[in-house]
Amino acid sequence: MKLGGLLRLGFVAIIAALVSSxxxxxxxxxxxxxxxxxxxxxxxxxxxxxxGHQAVLSxxxxxxxxxxxxxxxxxxxxxxxxxxxxxxxxxxxxxVADSRFTYAIGKLVLWSKTKDLVKGEATLKAGAFSKxxxxxxxxxxxxxxxxxxxxxxxxxxxxxxxxxxxxxxAQTFQFVDTGNAELGFIALSQIAGEPSGSRxxxxxxxxxxxxxxxxxxxxxxxNAAAAAxxxxxxxxxxxxxxxxxxxxxxxxxx
Amino acid sequence: MQGLPPDIWQPVRLTVELxxxxxxxxxxxxxxxxxxxxxxxxxxKEAVATLVAMPLVLPPTVLxxxxxxxxxxxxxxxxxxxxxxARTLAFTFEGLVIxxxxxxxxxxxxxxxxxFAAIGDRPLEVAATLRASxxxxxxxxxxxxxxxxxxxxxxxxxxxTVGEFGVVLMIGGxxxxxxxxxxxxxxxxVETSQWREANILAAGMVVFAFAVILSMTLIEKRVARGxx
Numbered sequence: 352m353k354l355g356g357l358l359r360l361g362f363v364a365i366i367a368a369l370v371s372s373x374x375x376x377x378x379x380x381x382x383x384x385x386x387x388x389x390x391x392x393x394x395x396x397x398x399x400x401x402x403g404h405q406a407v408l409s410x411x412x413x414x415x416x417x418x419x420x421x422x423x424x425x426x427x428x429x430x431x432x433x434x435x436x437x438x439x440x441x442x443x444x445x446x447v448a449d450s451r452f453t454y455a456i457g458k459l460v461l462w463s464k465t466k467d468l469v470k471g472e473a474t475l476k477a478g479a480f481s482k483x484x485x486x487x488x489x490x491x492x493x494x495x496x497x498x499x500x501x502x503x504x505x506x507x508x509x510x511x512x513x514x515x516x517x518x519x520x521a522q523t524f525q526f527v528d529t530g531n532a533e534l535g536f537i538a539l540s541q542i543a544g545e546p547s548g549s550r551x552x553x554x555x556x557x558x559x560x561x562x563x564x565x566x567x568x569x570x571x572x573x574n575a576a577a578a579a580x581x582x583x584x585x586x587x588x589x590x591x592x593x594x595x596x597x598x599x600x601x602x603x604x605x
Numbered sequence: 606m607q608g609l610p611p612d613i614w615q616p617v618r619l620t621v622e623l624x625x626x627x628x629x630x631x632x633x634x635x636x637x638x639x640x641x642x643x644x645x646x647x648x649x650k651e652a653v654a655t656l657v658a659m660p661l662v663l664p665p666t667v668l669x670x671x672x673x674x675x676x677x678x679x680x681x682x683x684x685x686x687x688x689x690x691a692r693t694l695a696f697t698f699e700g701l702v703i704x705x706x707x708x709x710x711x712x713x714x715x716x717x718x719x720x721f722a723a724i725g726d727r728p729l730e731v732a733a734t735l736r737a738s739x740x741x742x743x744x745x746x747x748x749x750x751x752x753x754x755x756x757x758x759x760x761x762x763x764x765x766t767v768g769e770f771g772v773v774l775m776i777g778g779x780x781x782x783x784x785x786x787x788x789x790x791x792x793x794x795v796e797t798s799q800w801r802e803a804n805i806l807a808a809g810m811v812v813f814a815f816a817v818i819l820s821m822t823l824i825e826k827r828v829a830r831g832x833x
Contacts, residue, residue, distance in 0.1 A: 415796045481692055487779060489797040515696045515778030526778065530678040531695040 376403035377576035380425055382416040383408050384432035384563065385521040386457060386493055386538035390596040391430065397592065398583045404576040412519035414490030420445055420568060427571025428580060430563065432457060432520075433492035437566035450567035454584050456599035457561030459496045459553040462527060462542055463534035469549040474534070475506050483513045484526040484535030493520045496558040497536035503557040539597035562601075613802055615782055616790035617809075623698070623786060624766040627705040631713040631762045632755070634706070639714045639754075640743070643721035654718075658711045665708070665771025672704050672776050696778035701786070704776055705766045713762040720754020721747060753828040757821065764817045767810075 383391045388410050395406040409426065411419070417436045420426055421443065429446070431437050434453070440446035463469045468480070475483075486494030494516070501507040515531075517523030520538055527535040539552065565584060571577035583589055590600055642654050660668060673695055676682030682694035682703070694700040724747055732742035748755075770788040777784035779793065787806060794803035 412796065414798070418796055418798055421798075482696060482778075484778070487793070487796075490793075515780055518774060518779065522775075526695075529673055531673065531676075531693045532778075533692065 376405060377574065378405045378407055379427045379571060379574055379576035379580055380407045380409065381428045381430060381580065382420065382424070382426040383410050383430045384413045384416065385410050385491070385519040386432055386540055387430055387455065387563065388521060388541075389543075390455075390540055390592055390598070393592050394584065394589050397588055398580055401588070402576075402579050402583065404579055406576070406580050410519075410521065412487065412490040413492055414487075415519065425570065427568055427574055427577040428565065429568060430454065430565045430584075431492075432561065432563050433495075434562050434564045437564040440566055440568065445569055447567040447569065447572055450581065451564050452585065453562045453601040454565045454589075455563045455593050456601065457493065457496075457563055458539040458555070458597055458599065459493060459500060459536055459558060459561065460539045460542065461534060461551040461553060462537050462548060463550070464527060464530055464548045465533060467549055469534055469551045471551045472504055474551070475501070475504055475510065478506070478510060478513070480533040481513060482515050482526075482532035483510055484515050484517055484523045484532035484537075486520045486523045486536070487516045487518060491517075491519050491523075492561055492563075493536065493538050494523070496553075496561055499558040500536070500553050543595065543597040563598075609805075610802060612781060613790075613805065616785050616787045616806070619698075619782065619785065620767055620787040623701055623705060624763045626702055627709060627766045628713070628759050628763045630702070630706050631709060632759060635710065635713040635717060635758065635762075636755075639717035640721055640747070642714070642718045657714050660708050661711050665769075666775065668704065668708060669772045669775025672700075672707070672772065676700050676703065676776060695776045696780060696784060698783050700776055701773060701784055704772045705769060708769055708772055709762045709765045712765045713758040716757040716761065717751060717754045720751035720757075723754075724750045753824065756824060760817060760821055760824075764814070767813070 381391070381395075388408075391408055391410075395408055398404065398406055409416070413432045413436050416424075416426070416429060416431070417440065420429060420440060429437060429440065437446060437451050441448045441451060461469050461474070468474065474480075485497040488494035488498045498507065501510060515526060517526055517535075520541070523535050524537045524541045526532045527537065536553070542548075542550065565581060567577060567581055593600055638653075638657065642650055642657075674680050676686075676694035678692045682700065683692060686692060686694050686697075691697070694703065728746050728750065729742050732746045733739075737745065767787065769786070770792070773784065773786055773789055774792070777786070777789060779785050779789060785793075787810065791803050791806045791810070794800070794806070
């Protein structure tokens with residue numbers, strides 16, 4: 352009896368806490384492509400400070416997030432690592448058509464923890480390493496870009512036996528970071544502000560531009576916090592953060 | 606079945622290979638451990654039993670994380686890989702075997718230990734009075750009596766290795782023909798919206814799991830009847 356009463360009291364307290372924290376600000380659930388993890392966290396913090404709204408972030412590969420959204424995942428915004436999936440979501444009737452815009456232009460980098468290991472395309476042509484990490488090219492746009500660059504350099508066939516695939520770009524980074532793969536293609540944003548190791552910024556002529564699009568999902572239509580987040584993402588504060596992480600921004604924004 | 610990718614069966618073959626090798630190693634490794642756990646009277650043996658059983662409780666991510674460190678270039682796995690000029694045991698079939706052995710160990714050791722314990726002291730004492738050496742008593746008395754335990758352990762070890770996912774995802778690197786096992790292939794197909802392929806493999810797994818559990822139950826029933 353006594354225990355039951357205590358439990359009930361506890362529930363009331365929890366519910367009261369939840370309700371009061373939601374009274375003045377709203378939450379919005381954002382699906383974020385893994386390469387944008389660090390930048391998104393910083394943007395969400397700035398967003399919260401400015402508006403009081405909370406952006407709840409979920410990370411994964413663009414392909415994984417897309418699949419989840421088609422299966423009714425409770426996301427209100429998607430920050431993809433490509434344009435194809437946001438476009439497809441619009442075509443599927445799962446996203447708001449005119450809400451799509453490019454929030455960042457990704458840059459591909461070949462990175463190693465070891466000093467002087469990466470010296471440009473010559474490193475790939477020499478092939479003096481045992482494992483090269485890339486993200487899963489069918490699910491992660493940075494993986495597709497890595498394959499495109501390898502093909503443009505005509506080393507894809509020879510290096511293929513050495514390729515290991517991360518499930519998304521974050522896992523790819525971790526493969527290289529733990530030293531299990533000597534080098535790997537990752538997003539520049541992942542090593543922004545980290546001077547260690549050796550790197551080669553892959554020339555943008557070697558792979559199709561990684562235009563990363565954001566889109567408002569149907570579940571977020573009419574949600575004030577979701578609209579505010581997208582507006583904030585277009586604004587100068589967010590843009591400064593995005594550029595700080597090594598992304599390009601679309602200056603010809605329509 | 607038009608348009609099926611030709612490599613859809615490769616993960617199946619690889620998974621069967623991995624599970625078979627893992628089960629074999631676990632029977633060789635697990636039997637002495639199970640025997641010791643069943644017969645020893647030292648006070649710290651339950652601590653060893655607990656270590657063996659821990660993968661039952663730990664999330665696969667914990668195992669995957671530590672395996673990645675241990676197998677990697679800065680761990681003992683990297684040193685072993687150095688023997689044949691490689692840098693790491695991660696992303697290799699051998700690495701997966703090591704991971705699977707740790708991960709499926711309790712499923713093999715536990716049933717065998719129980720079977721050994723159920724024999725009790727009597728049959729072995731009788732064997733000893735008939736002047737059988739301990740080794741002979743083990744092979745001609747204990748092992749045959751514990752056969753149901755071996756069978757259960759082998760089936761569970763095999764099945765559990767087939768059902769492994771988190772550890773493989775973390776230490777595998779998704780390499781076709783070497784670390785891309787069934788569960789990872791299904792995940793891959795789902796992630797990339799190839800649902801027909803995912804369906805074929807997943808439905809196969811459902812049938813497999815059903816068959817394994819049903820046959821386990823039938824074996825146990827038969828053993829129980831035979832023992833009565």
